[in-house]
Amino acid sequence: PGSGTGTAHGKVILLGEHAVVYGAPALALPVPSLGCRARVACRFPGEGRVVGFRMVQLPPGVPSGPFLPPPHITEGPIPEGLHMVVSALLRRAELQVLPGVDILLESGVPPARGLGSSAACARAVTHALDDLLGLQLSSEAVFECVQSSETAVHGQASGIDALATGSRRPVLLAGGHVSTPAVGADGWIVVVDSGSGASTKEAVAMLRDSFAAHPGSRERFLDHSTALTLAGLRSMAGGRLAELGRRLTDCHQLLAGLGLTTERTDSLVDAALTGGALGAKMSGGGLGGCVIALAATEPEADALAALLLREHGVRCWTTRLVREAEH
Numbered sequence: 467p468g469s470g471t472g473t474a475h476g477k478v479i480l481l482g483e484h485a486v487v488y489g490a491p492a493l494a495l496p497v498p499s500l501g502c503r504a505r506v507a508c509r510f511p512g513e514g515r516v517v518g519f520r521m522v523q524l525p526p527g528v529p530s531g532p533f534l535p536p537p538h539i540t541e542g543p544i545p546e547g548l549h550m551v552v553s554a555l556l557r558r559a560e561l562q563v564l565p566g567v568d569i570l571l572e573s574g575v576p577p578a579r580g581l582g583s584s585a586a587c588a589r590a591v592t593h594a595l596d597d598l599l600g601l602q603l604s605s606e607a608v609f610e611c612v613q614s615s616e617t618a619v620h621g622q623a624s625g626i627d628a629l630a631t632g633s634r635r636p637v638l639l640a641g642g643h644v645s646t647p648a649v650g651a652d653g654w655i656v657v658v659d660s661g662s663g664a665s666t667k668e669a670v671a672m673l674r675d676s677f678a679a680h681p682g683s684r685e686r687f688l689d690h691s692t693a694l695t696l697a698g699l700r701s702m703a704g705g706r707l708a709e710l711g712r713r714l715t716d717c718h719q720l721l722a723g724l725g726l727t728t729e730r731t732d733s734l735v736d737a738a739l740t741g742g743a744l745g746a747k748m749s750g751g752g753l754g755g756c757v758i759a760l761a762a763t764e765p766e767a768d769a770l771a772a773l774l775l776r777e778h779g780v781r782c783w784t785t786r787l788v789r790e791a792e793h
């Protein structure tokens with residue numbers, strides 16, 4: 467009998483969401499802020515028990531407190547995507563008799579906001595079982611586990627969430643190839659929770675249907691998105707944050723043209739730009755979810771987050787283009 471723990475964080479997409487599903491480049495940024503993480507503790511409860519699962523979804527943004535809604539607690543059957551991870555890893559451990567496992571998953575990553583919550587949960591479960599079973603999984607094996615769970619949940623997933631929820635640095639995915647892009651100047655991303663959820667699966671399916679109905683539209687979108695993402699990468703590498711910001715806003719307009727934004731996300735983008743952001747956009751699947759905004763310094767990011775909370779009642783996290791450890 468033993469126990470294992472694992473953790474993973476949320477992510478946002480700076481440029482290239484949706485296009486990445488078709489192999490075009492996309493740039494993701496981890497959001498390892500406190501309160502945007504999934505944590506798992508698991509143990510063998512003893513022989514004869516079936517898998518037990520308890521998920522605590524924390525209210526977004528901050529640890530539980532007296533003025534916040536209570537956490538949402540789910541007990542019972544493990545969700546399909548996570549079940550896949552558990553049975554694959556128990557099989558991999560080559561245990562003669564499959565024992566039961568008790569899993570406690572606590573997540574502050576709000577689901578269905580474009581923050582990669584399903585990938586963060588699957589990754590935290592994978593790490594915890596790896597720890598419990600002593601598998602010493604390679605990072606590729608962990609990715610495969612998380613990605614198979616993502617495919618079960620989303621149908622078609624590019625893999626960018628499975629990668630970024632385990633990375634401390636920005637992640638570039640292009641044509642199935644992963645790399646770490648250069649960051650020439652520090653910058654801060656304010657992640658704004660619009661408060662409304664959306665299904666990535668539905669957004670991806672909606673776009674696929676729309677491309678099928680309008681010949682040529684897919685190629686036009688992919689060309690435009692690729693050009694913006696590559697331009698954004700050059701701006702980021704050269705430390706030209708104002709230019710990077712304009713690319714983000716252009717990307718929002720491109721996605722808006724495809725019907726992926728909502729009145730709420732459009733108005734939060736406008737509010738962020740009016741409030742001094744260098745650029746702002748929806749992030750992830752769209753049809754609601756999160757908006758991100760770029761600020762040059764931490765005080766500017768904090769001021770923007772405070773303004774958005776005060777005037778729009780939205781919760782925000784901040785995350786950094788260059789991580790502390792890299793200095």
Ligand code: PMV
Pocket residue numbers: 479482483484485486487579580581582583622623624625626627666670749750751752
């Ligand atoms: O909404 P999220 O956090 O699952 O981000 C999805 C990003 C997409 O490009 C829309 C889908 C994908 O698999 O890359």
